[in-house]
Amino acid sequence: MSGLQPRAGLHYPRSIGEFQAWFRTDADCLDYLDWLRWPEGFVCPLCGHPGGWVVADGRYKCGACGSRTTVTAGTLFDRRRTPLTVWFTACWMFAAQKDGVSALSLQRSLEIGSYPTAWAMLHRLRSVLVRPGRDRLTGTVEVDETYIGGEEPGLRGGRAKGKKSLVGVAVELKQPRGYGRCRMAILRDGSAASLHPFVTEHVTPGATVITDAWQGYSGISKLGYTHQRRSQRAARARGEDPGELLPGVHRVASLAKRWLLGTHQGSVDDAHLQSYLDEFVFRFNRRGSRSRGLVFYRVLELAVVHDPVRYRDLVVNPRPKRKSPVPPGVAGHPPSIDRPPAARPWRAS
Numbered sequence: 001m002s003g004l005q006p007r008a009g010l011h012y013p014r015s016i017g018e019f020q021a022w023f024r025t026d027a028d029c030l031d032y033l034d035w036l037r038w039p040e041g042f043v044c045p046l047c048g049h050p051g052g053w054v055v056a057d058g059r060y061k062c063g064a065c066g067s068r069t070t071v072t073a074g075t076l077f078d079r080r081r082t083p084l085t086v087w088f089t090a091c092w093m094f095a096a097q098k099d100g101v102s103a104l105s106l107q108r109s110l111e112i113g114s115y116p117t118a119w120a121m122l123h124r125l126r127s128v129l130v131r132p133g134r135d136r137l138t139g140t141v142e143v144d145e146t147y148i149g150g151e152e153p154g155l156r157g158g159r160a161k162g163k164k165s166l167v168g169v170a171v172e173l174k175q176p177r178g179y180g181r182c183r184m185a186i187l188r189d190g191s192a193a194s195l196h197p198f199v200t201e202h203v204t205p206g207a208t209v210i211t212d213a214w215q216g217y218s219g220i221s222k223l224g225y226t227h228q229r230r231s232q233r234a235a236r237a238r239g240e241d242p243g244e245l246l247p248g249v250h251r252v253a254s255l256a257k258r259w260l261l262g263t264h265q266g267s268v269d270d271a272h273l274q275s276y277l278d279e280f281v282f283r284f285n286r287r288g289s290r291s292r293g294l295v296f297y298r299v300l301e302l303a304v305v306h307d308p309v310r311y312r313d314l315v316v317n318p319r320p321k322r323k324s325p326v327p328p329g330v331a332g333h334p335p336s337i338d339r340p341p342a343a344r345p346w347r348a349s
C-alpha cells in the first residue's frame, strides 16, 4: 500500500455506479480487502512468513507455520455480523458523501435492523481514521481553542450547563491564502499544561505558531516553535474584529460546529465528541481530494490494518477519557472564537 498511487477506476471506484458494479457480493468485498491488506500477496499475520495457499474453507494457510487465517481476521471487519456488502455501502456513504452520514440515515437507507448497529458501524469506521504516527502540521499554524457542544456556546460562567468541551484547534496557513490541514482535540482545560502538549503533539517543531495573547501559550517558543502572538486588545484598538484574529481556526471551528448541527443534528454526545472531531478533520484534510472514491479507498486501507473494535469498547469505554468538563469562565481559557470580551486572570492548574 505504501508508495502506491491509487488510480480511479483501477484501484478504487470513481462513482456510485462503479461502486455497485464492483461490490455485488461479499466475495467481491473480500477480494478487495485481500488486495488492500496484502497487495504483494498473503503474509502470515502470526509468523510474518510471506506465502501460503487458500484451503477448502476459504481461509489462508501459512506456508511456514501452518496457521489458518481469514482476510478479515484481526482487522476492523473481524467477527462482523453485518454482511460485507452492507459494510462497504456504509463506508461509501461515510467516506464519499460530502458531509458523511448520520446513524439514523444510515439505518434507514440500508434498512439495518437496529439503530445501535448503524451507530456502532459508523463509530468503528471513525475509530480507524487517526493513523498512528501521522505527520504533524508544518509551516505556519494557527492554534486556538473553542467550546463545542452544550446548550449554547459562548454563555458565560454560571449559566453554562457544563456540557461543553474545550477543543484545541490547529490549522496550517497557506501562502498567499487558504488553509492546509487541521487538527482538533479535546483539551482538559486552557492551562499551559494542556495547551503545550496539544501544540507539541500536532505541530512539528520549527513551525511558526500563531496564537492570541493567552498566557497558556507562554513558553512554546522554548519548545522549538517560532511563536507569534496576536493581541485581541491591539486588534480592537485598531478597530478590527478580535474574533477574526485567527481566521483559520475560526473557519475550521465554525465548519465543524455546523457539520455537527447539520449532519448529526447536534445529537453528538459528549463522550464520543472526539470521534466526531476525528471524522471532521479526516474529511476536511481531504476536501481537495480529486475523487470521493479515493476517500473511500483511504478509509478501507486504514480499516484493514486496524485492530478489531469491540462494541463494548465503543459504549462502556468511550474515547477520550477525560475529566469533567470545565464551563467557560470557570477555569481555563475563554477562546477568542467564543470568548466574551471580559479579560480574566489566568489560573494555572
Ligand SMILES: [Zn+2]
Binding pocket: 044, 045, 046, 047, 048, 049, 062, 063, 064, 065, 066, 067
Ligand atoms: Zn505463519
